[in-house]
Amino acid sequence: MSNSILELEMLRKNFGGVVAVSDLSLQIEQGAITSLIGPNGAGKTTIFNLVTGFLAPSSGHIKFAGRIVNKMKPHTIASIGIGRTFQNVQIFPKMSVIENIMVGRHLRSNAGIFYSCVLPPFLRKEEKRIQEAAEEQLHFLNLAQHAHAPAGSLPLGNQRMLEIARALAIEPKLLLLDEPASGLNARETIAMGELIEKIKQMNVTVLLVEHDMELVMDISDYVAVINFGKLIAEGTPVEIQENEDVIAAYLGE
Template sequence: MYGNNQILKLEKLRKVFGGVVALDDLSFEVGTETITSVIGPNGAGKTTVFNLLSGYLQPTKGAMIYKDRSLQGEKPYKIASLGIGRTFQNVQIFPDMTVLENVMVGRHLRSRTGMLFSALIPSFLRPEEKRIREDAVRCLAFVGLEHAADTPAGSLPLGNQRMLEIARAMAIEPDLLLLDEPASGLNSRETIAMGELINRIREKRVTVMLVEHDMELVMEISDRVAVMNFGRLIAEGTPREVQENQEVISAYLGE
């Protein structure tokens, strides 16, 4: 077991784009099986943290320790195989595939069949194919999209596309799930459903880390909140502690 029940530790994480310092020695920890939110004004570097964690960008300096293991230099697919799932701020689904097929892609790491065997044996004779399908249906049911399984993913409304992204990320059976603004563009009813879904994800013993602008959602579901501004951590604590923090208030009100 990794030390102190911290699934993820960021140590003096620094990212520089040209002359712009996007992350300035950011350090914080994410407790196992918690919901941790990262908030902050636009351009604070929240999405950069996610892109570093999931391997799309490499840090300039600093360390990212996940389960006592460095994530430094790993490719996105490798990070997925370590049990880190993610969704994207601008929904990234596979629009030409059906909703179910989208989730079946998420079962990629949990299946083995190679190209030669796939080519020779038709899919209805491959037991693995049936299992992938059943697992994907279960993930779809978890987010409540099983009724839309056979529709093309591109024709879903935005709220459902966000749910689909989560179903696909859950299909890799992650231990840590990174949600990048899951409620953006959703109406209030959909946002409430999203909050309930995130709570159910935690009940499945998955640690959730989310970047979100909807403060009501953040304060309601988070165990811990980290506040960033200009690439630095300015506050960290329970939702109540953060709300009363003077520096946070001035960052948001622009004093």
């Protein structure tokens, strides 16, 4: 892989005696869709949490756009251009759909608490810009008709869409999607696949954790297979499907 945006170098994470990620090295190509697959408990979500700063690595390095980001807090990581979604959807259920996305514009606006309290005229303009950007995002995801509904009232499929819209609102260079299709029906899964391909066309690199193999093989440019925190194979979807180690890991030979 020539042009990588994210590099994991000998990344390791121990939880007490359990090794969740074991000296893993992996490069994620810019502008592509890369999928992380592997059995449950293989360490995929742990890798996401390491990359986004929710966990600190026990050893090894994480480089994003040439910069070591190991010790950064999640909000700093977001500010340098890594967005993410969560395995168990984490929308803000009591806020409206559009407000959820407006929260995503946080990094692209800068009113502090003092100005927010007194609301000077220039702030109204900023507020308007935030709202317009959020509306644009809603149209992109066909959620505009739900704009003012409480986010918690949406069906799961739309909640996952909303979570992605919110993560896109920060204008990330790299987007980490943690099982975006889990719990979705067949039609919703197809829509999700189309959405992820659209995101790629927006020149956002996508790193995907997903169990729906059909979806993974369909949309991924590269697939990395992980088992027991170790990389056991990587390559194009076709290469992976023919890899004997992968078949063994999945079928438990």
